[in-house]
Amino acid sequence: MENAELINIWKMQNAKIEKALAVNEILFKEVINNKARNSLRPLARLKSAGVIAFVLYILLLGYGVFYAISNYSSAWNYFIVSVSIIALINIRGLTDYIRHLSWVNNINYNGSVMEIQQQLARLKLSIIQHSKIMCLQFPFYTTFYLSDKWFPAEVGIGYLLLQTVITGSLAYLSYWLYSQHKPENFEKKWFRKMLEGSGLTSVINAMDFYKELEVFKADNSDV
C-alpha cells in the first residue's frame, strides 16, 4: 500500500465534509458572547468557595491559637501545638490551592501540544503533592483537646492506652498515606481505587499521559 493511497482515502471525506458542514451562526454568536462566560462561572464560583472556606478555617484556627496564647497557661500547651500545626498545614494547603487556580487560569491553549499537555499533566500531578501534605494533619486532631492539667497524670491506664492507640494509629495512617503517594503506586489497583473515590482519576490519567509524553520526547534522542 502506497502513502498516497492512505491520503487519498482520507481526502475522499474532505471534499464532502466541507460541503456538509455549516456553522450555526445564531448558536455560535450565543456561545462567544454569552455562554462562554456563563460556562466558566460555576467553575470559578466553586474555586472561590474553596478558597473562602480555607481562609475561614485558617482564621478560626488562628483565632484559637491567638486566644490560647493571650490567656496562656500550661493547660493550653497541647492545644497551641496541635492547632498551630494544623493551621500551618492548612496555610500550605491554601497556598497550593491558590497556586493551582492561578496555573489553571493562566494556561493558554495557544502553545504547542507538547508544551501545553506537559503543563497540564504537571499541574494535575501537583495535586498529589497537595493531598500528600494535607494527610499530615490527621494525628493532631486527636491531641488538641488534651491538657497538661489532667493528661497524663490524672487519667487511668485505660484512657492512656486508648489515647495512645488513637493518636498512634492516625500518626501511622498519616505517615503511611504520605509515603504511598508515589508514582510506582499509581499502577496498583488498590491505590487507584482509593484515589478514584477522591475524584483523582484525572491525576492518574495525567500521570499515565506524562509517561507517554516522556516516551514521545525520548524517541527524539533515537533520531
Added chain:
Amino acid sequence: MKHVGKSEEFLEVIQIHKGIIYKVANVYCKDEEDRKDLVQEIVIHLWRSFESYDDTFRYSTWIYRISLNVAISLYRKENSRKRISNPLTDGIIKYTEYTGSDETEADLNILRQIISQLKDLDKALMLLYLEEKSHKEISQIIGISETNVATKINRIKQVLKQKFIQFKK
C-alpha cells in the same frame, strides 16, 4: 465585552476553517453528542485565545494547536465524561451526513477505526499527516523537531498500513 467587529472577524475565521475543528472532533470522539460538546468547547477556547493570536503562525496552525490541546486534555481516557456546565441543545457546527460509495465508505471506516486505536499524540500526528501538513507546520503544532516528526510519522505509517491490510483481508 469584546467588540462586535472582533466577533465578526472571529466568525469569518471559523467559517473558513470549520473543517479543522470538525475533523479533530471526529478523530477524538466516537460519540455524536461528545463530538458536539467537543466542537463547542474548542470554539470557546478559540474565542478566549483569539485576542492573543500570534500572527506569525497561520490561522490553521493556531486552530490545530488549540483544537488538539482541548481534545487531548478534555477527552482523554474519560469513559463517562462530564457534560459542560451549560450545554447547548444543538451543535455549533452542523454536519449533514453524506453517502459515498460502499467501497469508499468501507475504506474510510477502516482508516478511522485504525486511527482511533492510536495513542493521543500519534493520532494528532496522523491527522496532520493525512491533511498533508508540512513537517515544519506539524513540528510547530505538536512542539517536536522536524526530524522527530519525520521519524514518528514513518513509524506510525508502517503500523497503519499493516493494520489496514489486515482489516481488508
